[in-house]
Amino acid sequence: MEVTSDQVIRAVYETIYMVSVSLVFATLIGLPLGILLVVTRKGHILENPLIFSILNPIINVLRSVPFIILLVAIIPLTRLIVGTSIGTTAAIVPLVIYSGPYMARLVENSLLEVNAGIIEAAEAMGATPLQIIFRFLIPETLGSIILSITTATIGLIGATAMAGAIGGGGIGDLAITYGYQRFSTVTIVATVVILVVLVQGIQSFGNVLARKIRRN
Template sequence: MEVSSDQIIQAVSETLYMVSVSLVFATLIGLPLGILLVVTRKGHILENQALFSALNPVINVLRSVPFIILLVAIIPFTRLIVGTSIGTTAAIVPLVIYTGPYIARLVENSLLDVDAGIIEAAEAMGATPMQIIFRFLIPESLGSLVLSITTATIGLIGATAMAGAVGGGGIGDLAITYGYQRFSTVTIIATVIILVVLVQAIQSLGNVLARKIRRHG
């Protein structure tokens, strides 16, 4: 039994829904965490070794857990948040927990690339730590941050495909239900092509945005 065009469209829409909602919440978590990892480290503008030493290992631990294991491990928490552990909305909870720390590391790397001289110049002008973060650190690293979010989005697409293994819906669910379990090679090839097109489109968009930002920076 082959999949219909309606099923493919629904699977793509479910994947885009999971990716977009998860990305928003993961960014809201990862961006401030990434900023804290930078500004609280030794010698930075808000040095706080206790906070840095607490955040750093927690993020490392969360990043080291494979998504498929995290997906199963937090089923009780997922049920608590959304009332179920099956479906596209339920998959968003582990996707956010998985991607948030990843974005935090990407943000950290982007901010650390900012020339230390810019921060020193800002301090010399009397800028407060908040002004340094929002008027110097983030604007200077904006192009890199766009590429980081692009990378995180592509990682999310891969994670949503894995979520299909436990009834998360989307393209992964379509590939497993119709491609693997019903031995449909055509379905497997179709889902791979869709995923490749999505990844290429997102990467191209990210590259264009980052280029424009850097050109006008």
């Protein structure tokens, strides 16, 4: 039995749905965490060794867990949040937990690129820590943050493909069910092409947006 066009369209929709919702929550989690990792480190505007020493290892631990293992490990939490551990919506929970810390590290790296002289100048003008964050740090690195979000989005696409292994739906599920299990080379190739197109489209859009922001 060959896969139909309706199944392909549905799989693409499910992938976009998982990536979009997960990206929103991952950004809401990762952006503040990334900022905290920077401003609470030694010598920065809100130096706090306690907060930094707690956040840093937690993010390292979460980032070190392979996604396929994370999928299984947090099944009880997934059931608690969405009522089931199978399906497209259920896959969003591990996707967020997986991509949030990753996003935090990317944002942290972007913010660390800011020249210390800019922060010193802001402090000399009497800017508060919040003003330094939102009027200096983030605007200075917005283009880089956009590229970080782009990278995280591409990582999410790859993770949704793995989510198909436990019935998460999307392109990965289609590739496993109709491609691998039914030995359909055409389906495998088709799903790979779709993923490549998605990734290239997102990367190109992110590059263009970041370039425009940097020019402004």
